[in-house]
Amino acid sequence: MASNYVYEDQTKAEELQPKQLRHLVWRSLLLQASFNYERMQAAGWLYSILPGLRHIHKNKKDLSKSMKDNMEFFNTHPFLVTFIMGVILAMEGNKEDRETIRGIKVATMGPLGGIGDALFYLTLLPITVGIGASLAIDGNFLGPIVFLLMFNIIHFGVRFGLMTYGYKTGVKAIEKLKAGTKLISRAASIVGLTVVGGLIATYVAFxxxxxxxxxxxxxxxxxxxxxxxxxxxxxxxxxxxxxxxxxxxxxxxxxxxxxxxxxxxxxxxxxx
Amino acid sequence: MLMESLLIALWAGIIGIDLYVGLTHIHRPVVTGLVVGLILGDVTTGLIIGGTLELIWMGMVPLAGAQPPNVVIGGTIGTAFGIILGEDPQAAVGLAIPFAVAVQGLITLLFTSFAPLMHKADKFALDANHRGIEGINYLGVTILFVFNAVIAFLPIYFGAQQATVLVESVPEWIIGGLSIAGGIMPAVGFALLLRIMMKTEYIMVFIVGFVLAAYLEMPILAISLIGLAIALYDFYQNRDKQGPDNQSPQGEEITDGI
Known part of the structure; x- marks a missing residue:
């Protein structure tokens, strides 16, 4: 009897090519296109990985299951999201247990959100925009240009770099973790629910x-x-x-x- | 003035998208100062006001879902008023802030009213309808553009005075209430997640995560590492219990597939 959490079609999908991954990075720019307070970035997340999912799941029922799973609550830092995209796509491609995929997704989104805020909004942005603003106040038109160049070289470097890194890590980690998918799924749920417990205390402002x-x-x-x-x-x-x-x-x-x-x-x- | 107002509105629409989609940060006041300065034919003043507004917004970043006064409207209206009215940068800031605060209230409303569409998206997902999912996201981008363009156009075209009166006529409790609701709203998302993931055996770690955040105020990364530690312990305990059979799941999986 097949479990509810297992994909019907268990044949491993063909690996995603670098060109396909790059295309997904561009789509990840729309992560917050449909931002809302109930699911936050969920629909934008699904949008970002959608061509990847369609490449992986040729079975229509599996595609529907996977899309449904990826419409669940999602929120992370928009620059670091490509890492999670890479890992999740590697797992989907390997037809991992759906509960495990969900667990990994939930367990990574919270910490990366915090790291991203510290790295980009509290470090990179103040430094680059500070340089730009000080030039602009002197009436120098290079101010905004210098700011945009410095900021975006790092911004897009991170997005593209993490996509490849995430995908490779995902594929490798899965190979190592072959033994006992039930146990891994359980471990992922444990991390996931610890994080959710923490997120409730942090994110809900009441x-x-x-x-x-x-x-x-x-x-x-x-x-x-x-x-x-x-x-x-x-x-x-x-x-x-x-x-x-x-x-x-x-x-x-x-x-x-x-x-x-x-x-x-x-x-x-x-x-x- | 109509032409200039339209051009500024177009810019506000574009950077209104960039604030959430793209995030190339062309929406920062330091960039807006240059662009609005070009549109209104006074680049130097634009740059100076933009740089000044930038210093004010520098500390205001969207952390953990908290929304600062809107940088798009603050930047465009602040720079435009500063140049048109010949105000010094500080006064331009004073004019821009009420708009920026009011607009952020409206954005809260926007993000709340977009939530029902997620159930439409659920249906699209269930039908494996990728065009539907894409449509919802493109709709979001369009709304962001129109919303910001219209809000930037009105006060610049009709004048600062009328606009300020209008902004101040909205009861404060409505804007405040919407932003309170916005703060509570993630609870619904977490409840949905719990509904799917929660099993009795996991209640323990859920409590641990909550206590670490609420009482010890640990950052989420620390909490997830503790979660990982518990998970690893649990993993090896269970694997060792299985003993020599621990290779069997692979075999089972293959037969399942057939």
């Missing part, structure tokens, strides 16, 4: 901004009450509530509607 005043004493609901019980309690509670609603069969659309109302109410009443 705070009460209300100070209860009784005579002389003041009580800040967030810092004096909620944070004392447990930090990031509201993000966790809200996520679990959404999880419970989903299990009850509520559609994600309803949950988005509820969330917008919560935000507007909180703002109107001045408690968030």
């Amino acid at each position: 705070q009460i901004d209300y100070v209860w005043v009784q005579g002389e004493s003041e009580l800040n609901i967030q810092t004096d009450v909620l944070d004392q019980i447990m930090p990031a309690m509201l993000p966790l509670a809200y996520t679990l509530l959404m999880f419970w609603f989903l299990k009850k069969g509520r559609s994600p659309l309803t949950l988005i509607g509820i969330t917008v109302i919560v935000g507007l109410l909180g703002s109107y009443l001045g408690i968030m």
Whole structure:
């Protein structure tokens, strides 16, 4: 009996050629084209790897499964995404277990997001744009040009370099990890869920901004009450509530509607 | 003025796309200063205002989903007002900031209203319809262009005064509420992910990840390394238990395939 998580067609796909990989790097520029708060970069991610998936999955049912999996929540740093693309495409090409692929994807997106922010937004951008701005303030038209050149040589170097590196790493790692796909899938899920637990506390911004005043004493609901019980309690509670609603069969659309109302109410009443 | 306003709007549309798609960073004020200066025929002033705006926005970067005041609208409107009204760079900044903040509120709304389309995308994925997925992404790019172009055009064409009055007439709680909702929204995405990945046996590591982030405020990379450590331990424990049979999965897999 075939498991639900295994691709029907188990023949390994032909390896992707450098030219195909380069094409996918250009597509990765659209990673955030359909950015939204529910899935973040998911549809852009799928767009970026789509020609690769179509090359790999000749079986229509498998292509549908794979596309569905790659429409799940995704968010990482847009410059480093090509590394994940390379690894995932290598795994898809090898027809790995779908749970393992998902686990690896979720486990890599979080850390790379953090690394990318530190490397590009906190280091590369301030340095290059600082040089550009100081020239521009003196009225030198080379300012913007110098900035764009410096920034983008590194930007595109990283994108193209990581694509090839990710794909090669992916192919090699898979060869080594042949033994026991069940165990690897389990290991990937473990890393993935550790990261998701951490991401909820980091990414979901849900705070009460209300100070209860009784005579002389003041009580800040967030810092004096909620944070004392447990930090990031509201993000966790809200996520679990959404999880419970989903299990009850509520559609994600309803949950988005509820969330917008919560935000507007909180703002109107001045408690968030 | 119509021609200049249209050209600036065109530029705002293009860099409005670049802020999310492409990220070549032509959307930075230092570049916009040069371009808007060229359009309005005063390159030197454009460069100076652009450079000044750049220094203000330098520290404002989109980290972990938090949205700073919009750099596209701030840069174009700030530079254009500075040149047209002959204001000094600091005053131009003062004019640009309210717009930049209001526009970021609208972007929150845009990113929220785009979420329902993801369910359309799910359907396309299920049908293996690649054109559908591509269409949704091209639609997103088009919306970004139109949105930014229109917002940049109106205040420059109709004048700073009217535009500022209009921006200030929107109740603050609506913009604030949308941005609060935007902050909470990833919870829905994580819930969807949990629905797929969560099994009772994994609750343990989920708790570990949460505690490390919430109490110890560890960065995500550290958390994933701890997750990896747990996974490796678990992997070798289970593999050793399987003993000499550990080669068997490969064999099973092949028969499964047939």
